[in-house]
Amino acid sequence: MKKIRTDFQSRLGKGRKKHYGLQLMEIFFQLNDLTASKELLNNIMHYAVNRNSWIKEEPPVIYHFHQAMRSFIRAGYVIAMKEKKYTVNTQLEDVSPLALGLLSEKEYQNPLLVFKKAFKEYSIKEFDYFISGMVYFSMGIYDKLPERNLISPYIHLIKMLDAAYLIIEKRRNK
Template identity: 85%
Template sequence: MKKNRTDFQSRLGKGRKKYCGLQQIETFFQLNDLTATKELLNNIMSYALKRNSWIKEEPSVIYHFHQAMRSFIRASYFIMLKEKKYTINTQLEEVSPLVLGLLSEKEYQNPLLVFKKAFKEYSINEFDYFISGMVYFSMGIYDKLPERNMINPYIHLIKMLDAAHLITERRENKAFKIKKGDLM
């Protein structure tokens, strides 16, 4: 009798064309709301930095969030690698600062710059370490706090979420063009 093993690792980069970065990000936003994701990330971050409290969310919700963010980071990295294949056609009009969020006007015009900056400063493993550490410290009471500066990866993740959501919105509006043959 043959035993089947379940592969829990991301299939990104294993040679399957159907696991494209843009498709994974679209799937991420189909399953996770942007504001709820940013709010949960903010809660995890704030509880991780408090010494005498832990997050009130169910552990299964936190685990799902952890896995979803890991997939999101890998998909964002894949988009950053394929940056030259994507073209963004947007005309910047008078944009409200509320619409921009943490993005600058230049990043709003070209959201791929956010991914390039984030992965220039931190690797995928460092983002994984950040997410895992924040989840770990938010779920219990510990004497010690994280040993690294956790604010910069947090800001990069928030900006990456905004940029990815902007890309999916523009792709739906056909302002985000993909050259023929890039996805399939």
């Protein structure tokens, strides 16, 4: 009798589909709202840095968000490795400053720059370490804080969320 083994490892990068990263991004935004994701990430960051309190969200919600962000980071990495440009054909005079978010004008016109810059500065493992650490420290009261830089990965994640949403919206409008 032949044994059948189930592979529980991530299939990231093993998919032969052309738009694998974009499909992961679309699924992320189907399950998570952009503003709610940014707000929850902000709350996690706030409670992780604040030593005397813990986050009020239910642990399953935090765990789901943690797993979704890990998947989002991997999808961003796949997108960053592609050479294709995702330019947005809009005049900058027509765009409100609120629509830009944290993105610069150059990043708004080519959102792929956000991902390339983020993964040039940090690896997937470093983003995973950041997200895991922030979730861990936000769920309890601890005397010590993480020893690494907290602000830069946080800003990269917020910018990646804005850029991914922009890419998905442009793709839907085509």
